[in-house]
Amino acid sequence: AQSVAQPEDQVNVAEGNPLTVKCTYSVSGNPYLFWYVQYPNRGLQFLLKYITGDNLVKGSYGFEAEFNKSQTSFHLKKPSALVSDSALYFCAVRDYYNQAGTALIFGKGTTLSVSS
């Protein structure tokens, strides 16, 4: 069965410092991996995805994520955090070989708090 784990409920970082939000996954085949961000009173917004190819994926708002197959991880990163990056972040996975009828499986979310 597919699953996603976000081991940290909250990540705190000072503005200007690098940030990492962790995600590990479990699928039986090859994964499609996604990161979404949710601001208060809003729906989820797509940040980036990994399908195949280069393990380092670049996305919106200066975010990037690194796919690591051996560690089954897809950590979200940004070199220099902004206060406006404070939000709830979700990692999600879909099994490439089990697409029919499967949802994106979401992690429980990680709250990122960037202090000025």
Place this chain on the structure above:
Amino acid sequence: EAQVTQNPRYLITVTGKKLTVTCSQNMNHEYMSWYRQDPGLGLRQIYYSMNVEVTDKGDVPEGYKVSRKEKRNFPLILESPSPNQTSLYFCASSLSLGNQPQHFGDGTRLSIL
């Protein structure tokens, strides 16, 4: 503007009173889905639709119904709401099921008393 529109955004109602949450997308997407978001549980899929007249259960379908009579609309129906259905609900759509990112509505907060 490409968007997914949900209505209402907020609703407080009582147990047993049928309600419908509407969802409409203007992107000609084939795939649509409903999720509920609960603290500490992330998002869980309720129902999804691969195309018009094609719907199927997600992970938590009990107590919900859906229909897909037109490509753009995917209403969520609670025939007899109960307090355990108090939650934040999101509709989402994507071009197809595969590797396409989903576009989310802004959510509907339901409180069932």
